[in-house]
Amino acid sequence: MYKILRSILFLIPAESAHYLAMYTFKIFCRIPFVNLFVKFLFSFENNNLFVSQLGLKFKNPIGIAAGFDKDANFIKELDILGFGFVEVGTVTPLPQSGNPKPRLFRLKIDEALINRMGFNNQGADQMVARLKKIKNKEIIIGGNIGKNKITPLNEAHLDYLKCFKKLNPYVDYFVINVSSPNTPGLRSLQDKEPLLKIIHTLLDERKQEELKRPILLKIAPDLTEEQLDDIAEILNTTKLDGLIATNTTIDRSKLKTHKAEIAAIGNGGLSGKPVESKSNDILDAIMSKVKRKITIIGVGGINDGASTLRKLEKGAHLVQIYTGFIYGGPFIVKRIKKFLISHLR
Numbered sequence: 001m002y003k004i005l006r007s008i009l010f011l012i013p014a015e016s017a018h019y020l021a022m023y024t025f026k027i028f029c030r031i032p033f034v035n036l037f038v039k040f041l042f043s044f045e046n047n048n049l050f051v052s053q054l055g056l057k058f059k060n061p062i063g064i065a066a067g068f069d070k071d072a073n074f075i076k077e078l079d080i081l082g083f084g085f086v087e088v089g090t091v092t093p094l095p096q097s098g099n100p101k102p103r104l105f106r107l108k109i110d111e112a113l114i115n116r117m118g119f120n121n122q123g124a125d126q127m128v129a130r131l132k133k134i135k136n137k138e139i140i141i142g143g144n145i146g147k148n149k150i151t152p153l154n155e156a157h158l159d160y161l162k163c164f165k166k167l168n169p170y171v172d173y174f175v176i177n178v179s180s181p182n183t184p185g186l187r188s189l190q191d192k193e194p195l196l197k198i199i200h201t202l203l204d205e206r207k208q209e210e211l212k213r214p215i216l217l218k219i220a221p222d223l224t225e226e227q228l229d230d231i232a233e234i235l236n237t238t239k240l241d242g243l244i245a246t247n248t249t250i251d252r253s254k255l256k257t258h259k260a261e262i263a264a265i266g267n268g269g270l271s272g273k274p275v276e277s278k279s280n281d282i283l284d285a286i287m288s289k290v291k292r293k294i295t296i297i298g299v300g301g302i303n304d305g306a307s308t309l310r311k312l313e314k315g316a317h318l319v320q321i322y323t324g325f326i327y328g329g330p331f332i333v334k335r336i337k338k339f340l341i342s343h344l345r
């Protein structure tokens with residue numbers, strides 16, 4: 001059924017298809033009685049899927065990764081689809097339009113996407129306004145925060161701080177995103193000195209806040225051994241609560257798509273199936289280097305129950321999915337949950 005819907009959606013440019021599908025689903029979820037049927041279709045909870053991490057209770061370990069709901073528009077709908085948590089953002093202090101379109105591309109035979117969105121978002125104030133309106137919140141919400149393109153790199157920590165202060169009452173955890181390849185220089189913030197500046201700024205601010213939210217760091221899959229050692233040291237020596245591994249990759253070496261087609265797309269981060277092994281290698285490296293008890297969220301290339309299980313078996317406590325959801329369709333979460341129930345001890 002989704003294969004037919006997907007072949008129609010795939011006729012439309014990828015970014016438009018995303019909003020068309022989600023807003024249509026939103027309308028269905030608001031029609032009386034139809035919404036009950038939709039909820040029934042996607043519902044599948046089981047106490048064995050319950051995860052307790054970061055001082056939070058997740059009804060299941062499968063989250064929607066950052067970038068899918070950049071402006072916190074679809075939290076209720078993603079809850080209905082069965083996700084255990086939603087990470088909104090990346091949000092920046094000021095609204096920004098991101099890179100010119102087209103900026104999202106499908107690589108169908110690789111079950112992958114290339115994007116150079118460039119943190120298009122409506123800004124932290126708009127996100128707060130939207131989060132304030134949510135009544136009877138039943139799903140865990142993470143706030144993935146970043147810097148505006150116009151902010152110089154040496155002032156980046158102030159952008160993260162602005163987002164942190166504004167969102168603190170409304171999200172359950174924070175993610176410092178320094179790993180997107182589409183904001184010039186952003187990934188250099190993964191180096192020890194600038195990264196520590198951001199982390200200490202937020203940890204100091206957290207001490208002042210009444211609500212002390214967990215703070216995680218999201219890293220790229222393209223880090224060198226030396227950078228990974230630095231990240232591990234930071235995780236071992238600061239009070240960061242967790243790590244998200246990984247963002248998209250700039251490596252395009254293992255793609256089946258024709259080289260000319262890939263070259264024509266231009267710059268961007270690659271996600272989906274081809275990123276799985278890279279993300280999993282980073283998981284392995286981090287698991288062996290980090291000596292403190294932190295929460296690990298595994299993301300990159302999940303497209304079914306088996307790929308979810310691979311991340312959990314490597315030590316991830318929770319997982320996230322983006323590209324696999326685009327290719328696998330709305331029932332993928334339910335399928336993964338059923339697989340986990342039959343395979344988890």
Ligand SMILES: Cc1cc2nc3c(=O)[nH]c(=O)nc-3n(C[C@H](O)[C@H](O)[C@H](O)COP(=O)(O)O)c2cc1C
Binds near residue numbers: 272
């Ligand atoms: C279109 C698109 C936009 C994304 N935007 C963000 C973002 O704003 N912030 C972020 O941390 N990651 C972003 N990501 C990365 C995803 O959160 C995820 O880390 C990555 O896609 C790997 O997971 P996947 O293989 O399941 O897609 C984006 C990914 C895609 C495909």
